[in-house]
Structure formats: structure tokens, C-alpha cells
Amino acid sequence: MTDQPLLRVRGLTKHFPVRQGLRSTGLVQAVDGLDFDVRPGETLGLVGESGCGKTTTGRMLVRLLEPTAGSIEFEGRDITHAGRRELRPLRQDLQIIFQDPYASLNPRHTVGRIVAMPLQVNGIKPPGGIKARVQELLELVGLNPEHYNRYPHEFSGGQRQRIGIARALALRPKLIVADEPVSALDVSIQAQVVNLLRDLQRDLGLAFVFIAHDLAVVRHFCQRVAVMYLGRIVEIGDRADIYERPQHPYTRALLSAIPDVTRLGPGGRIRLTGDVPTPLDPPSGCRFRTRCWKAQDICATEEPALVPRDGGEQATACHFSEAGEVPTGDAAGAIVEEVAR
Numbered sequence: 001m002t003d004q005p006l007l008r009v010r011g012l013t014k015h016f017p018v019r020q021g022l023r024s025t026g027l028v029q030a031v032d033g034l035d036f037d038v039r040p041g042e043t044l045g046l047v048g049e050s051g052c053g054k055t056t057t058g059r060m061l062v063r064l065l066e067p068t069a070g071s072i073e074f075e076g077r078d079i080t081h082a083g084r085r086e087l088r089p090l091r092q093d094l095q096i097i098f099q100d101p102y103a104s105l106n107p108r109h110t111v112g113r114i115v116a117m118p119l120q121v122n123g124i125k126p127p128g129g130i131k132a133r134v135q136e137l138l139e140l141v142g143l144n145p146e147h148y149n150r151y152p153h154e155f156s157g158g159q160r161q162r163i164g165i166a167r168a169l170a171l172r173p174k175l176i177v178a179d180e181p182v183s184a185l186d187v188s189i190q191a192q193v194v195n196l197l198r199d200l201q202r203d204l205g206l207a208f209v210f211i212a213h214d215l216a217v218v219r220h221f222c223q224r225v226a227v228m229y230l231g232r233i234v235e236i237g238d239r240a241d242i243y244e245r246p247q248h249p250y251t252r253a254l255l256s257a258i259p260d261v262t263r264l265g266p267g268g269r270i271r272l273t274g275d276v277p278t279p280l281d282p283p284s285g286c287r288f289r290t291r292c293w294k295a296q297d298i299c300a301t302e303e304p305a306l307v308p309r310d311g312g313e314q315a316t317a318c319h320f321s322e323a324g325e326v327p328t329g330d331a332a333g334a335i336v337e338e339v340a341r
């Protein structure tokens, strides 16, 4: 693995205009100023609650959505506003896997045709022919190559996701954005698909941006983790740092909700009170401050920058972040529940 990033994202922003008739009535600040890198062969998890901007980010990365501001570089090339022609070769290197495997597969096409489609669209003629390459891909994702002529409805949810993965692999991409790839699957199947992705990542040297709300799944798969809250990254770092030494209060609260996390030491499960504010009118300063037990005046007036702590790779956007400390009893913005572990 080199230190040169495969993907370099700076200030990435997406604001959706809200209209009533012809009148613009506001802006949904879905994603606001994200900075992160993905190195070749690395898995970066993007985690956070529903509505924090994960999907919007993933769709901007593969240019299914046009960013409002900021930049995306892929292998040193600025692709933020790449046009159709420039995007064509990029489509081979950058693929996306969607959450709902069924909705993303054409029910009237055979599996063979679905997986062959990217090869055909890009005019790629594999040495042994398209059918042999598709069968090889089906085998690679653990499907029976003999099922080439079957239709999506003949497969289970987990198998359908494998078809989506085979399709994403057809062009030998360097980076796959996986948007909640297992959250629509039965829990018993989730581990199998995550293990498949992990094997593929290892064997093919693929990089992943893995979008998930489930921190347990991310811990299993990702080497680095970025935690999002209301359109911003509040903490980013290596898996061990995030899971064992979380510094942002929001990361601590999210982690404490995982049943088998035992490393919070004294205290218990941190249950945040109140709702996530609307991205139409996010709080000033730190967006998490309205639910944070550490918030003070400065949190309302100054937006905390995402800065590395102790000169390391872990960066936290908080004026008062500190590892190891948990609130006690009923703190402002949070209730700490004693849980038997």
C-alpha cells in the first residue's frame, strides 16, 4: 500500500435547494465540507445515523450527483466536474454497489446479461469471451456459474447482492463505493456478504468506501472509519483508534449503543436525547452541540475544525474532545444508562 491517495476529497459539499413551486424556500445542507483521503487498497467506513449525508457523499464520489462545492481527485486527477467523456474511463475504475440488491438488478434480464452489461457498454472483449468472463465473475463471488441464464427473482437476497458485486467487479475497478450493501439482508446473511467483500478486497487489492449505519459491520470490514453527523465528519481515524479510543462525544455515544462494546469502562450506554436537527437549519458552530453533554458557549459560535490529536492520524472536530471520559447520570443532551455487559 502506498501513501499516495487513490481518492482525495476536499471541502466536498452538497446543498439541495428546496422549492415551493418556482420559489426557492431554503437549502438542505446534506453534506458540508468533507475532507478525507482513501489510499489504494484501503477500506474507509463512512458511518452515522440516517440522514447524516452518507448516501449523498457516496453518490458524489462516483459522480452520480454533482457536488455544490469542493473537489474530488482520483489518482491525482480532478474529477469534480468531469464531463461525460472524461467520466467514461473513470467509470471502469470507480464502481458503486447499492443497498437494495433487487431494485438495482433488471428483473427482465438474466444474471449473465446483467453481469456482462458493463463489459459490453465499455466495449471490452475479454480474451476467453464475455460468457467465460461472466462465469468467472460469478464463481469469484460464490455463485454457481451454471446459473448464468437464471433471473434475479430466482435468487435469495444475499445471492442478489453477490450478483451486484459481480457486476461491480466486471471492469476490475480500483475503488468500490458500497452504500449500505448488507443492511437490507438478513442478519445471518450479512456476515457472509461482508466476508466476501473482505476476501475480494484482500485478493484483488480493491479500495472501498463502505457506507453503513451499523458500526459493528464497519468494525469487521474497515481499516479506517469516518463518523458523520449532520453533513460533517466529526471524527476520522484508524479502526483501533475509533473503536478503542473514541474522542468525539458523538462517536462515544454511537459506540456505546453497540451491545458488545465493553471498552467504555465505567459509565454505561449513552443515550442521546432530542432529535437530530434539520439540515435545512443546522445549529451554528458545532452541529452536534444541541445534543452534547460537553457543549459550552464557544460551541455555538465557533465551528470546530477537524484536527489531528497528538500529532497522530486520528482527527476530531470538537472543542472539548478527550478520550476516556463518559458523562454520568443525566447530562445535558444525554442520558447514561447503566447496562449489564
Ligand SMILES: Nc1ncnc2c1ncn2[C@@H]1O[C@H](COP(=O)(O)OP(=O)(O)OP(=O)(O)O)[C@@H](O)[C@H]1O
Pocket (backbone or CB within 6 Å): 016, 017, 028, 029, 030, 048, 049, 050, 051, 052, 053, 054, 055, 056, 057, 213, 279
Ligand atoms: N434530492 C434531494 N433533495 C433534497 N434533500 C435531499 C435529497 N437527497 C437527500 N436529501 C436530504 O439530505 C440529507 C442527507 O441524506 P442522505 O440520504 O445522504 O443521508 P444518509 O446518511 O445516507 O441517510 P440514510 O441512511 O437514511 O440513507 C437528508 O436530510 C435528506 O433528506
